[in-house]
Amino acid sequence: QQKGTADRSEPSDAGRQSSPPRLTHYASDSEVTRARRSRKTTKVLDASDVTHTPEDAQYSDEDCPEGAISNVNHRSGPNTPVVGRPAGGGGGWIKQYVNMGAPKDPRFAKWQPANPDEKIGMLLEAAQLRSEGAAKKKWMSSTFRRLKTRGKSDARCREVVALHLPRGSGPKDREDVPIFSQSEVRACKKMYTDSYMDPVKRIQKAIVEMKESKRDLRSIREELFSVTEARLLQQRAEEERKNAVQSIGGLGLLAKVKDPLAEEAASSGGNGNGNGGKKSFKKL
Structure with missing residues (x-):
């Protein structure tokens, strides 16, 4: 009875292989x-x-x-x-x-x-790609395991299952299949790495060039400011100062203003009298 229950709960491998793989859509x-x-x-x-x-x-x-x-x-x-x-x-x-200030038709990002x-x-396409990838992965795993149980070599299994990989050019194995040598492994890794690193390097190079051009533009702007704007601002400040002085002394107000202390000190110093300073203080 336990054996019959196990047979009913676990289907055979033949039934599993004949049934099509289920498509998983995940979340x-x-x-x-x-x-x-x-x-x-x-x-x-x-x-x-x-x-x-x-x-x-x-x-x-x-x-x-x-x-x-x-x-x-x-x-x-x-x-x-x-x-x-x-x-x-x-x-x-x-x-x-x-x-009315807000835009009527907002623009969306290209990746949204x-x-x-x-x-x-986009969601349907992503779900379909994930399901196809899961089904392909399951098929490759089961096929590789089935070929190994039948006595096939690793090189033969790789040529049958991994059709996207290049053929090996090394020494042949017992089934006359060229082995994938270490040099080919390194060349394949380099090719895959360059395929996705080349765009990254181009983007980084473009960013560095943009930074250099920004630095050059800033230096040119500073030089231009020192040649034109700095002198212009200096001349403008000088003109404003002159205008302020002229507005104060334009009517001769500075010439009419007299300092009594300075005049007393000058007169006492010219006559040689040492009591001139005391007299000026008495007058004050």
């Missing part, structure tokens, strides 16, 4: 389903006849915030129902108004999908 099925559901909901709403909020949730243009216009009469695409909440509760009334259809296509 992307939920994303695809979610995107499809969102797209279907959007289409249903776009096809609906409801194009405005309920009457009890309508607000006048006077309540519209400053710098915005009503979005009811400025819809370029399909109209969808917008549910509003009265008494300043937000909701659809806020969504009726659009800021621009619409739901493109996103669904």
Whole structure:
């Protein structure tokens, strides 16, 4: 009875080989389903006849915030129902108004999908590639194991399974199959490394050249500033200083201002009288 149960629970290898490999979609099925559901909901709403909020949730243009216009009469695409909440509760009334400063058609990055259809296509393509890769990996593993159990050499198994690898050119084995030598392994690794490192090196070289050009541009700008703008600013400051001095002494105010202490000190010093300083202090 246990043997019969084991036979029913574990199918034979022949049955496994005859059945086609199952396609595994991993975790992307939920994303695809979610995107499809969102797209279907959007289409249903776009096809609906409801194009405005309920009457009890309508607000006048006077309540519209400053710098915005009503979005009811400025819809370029399909109209969808917008549910509003009265008494300043937000909701659809806020969504009726659009800021004219914001761009109407925002630009998306090239590596991001621009619409739901493109996103669904990308998800489906990625899921298909993953499933094909998993099926190919499973086939290669089972085929390699089956050929080894039949007594095939490693070189023969590699030529049968790994068709993307180059053929070996080393000494032949017992089945007259050229062995993949160490030099060929190094050459193959170098070829694969160069295939993805060459674009990286080109990008790095372009970045270095851009940095050098930026440095040269900065030095040229500094030299140009020292030749033109620095002298111009210096001349402008000198002119402003001269204008300020002329505005103060233009009416002869500086010539009419006299310093009594300086005059007393000069007169006392010229006469040789040592008491001139005391007299000046008495006068003060």
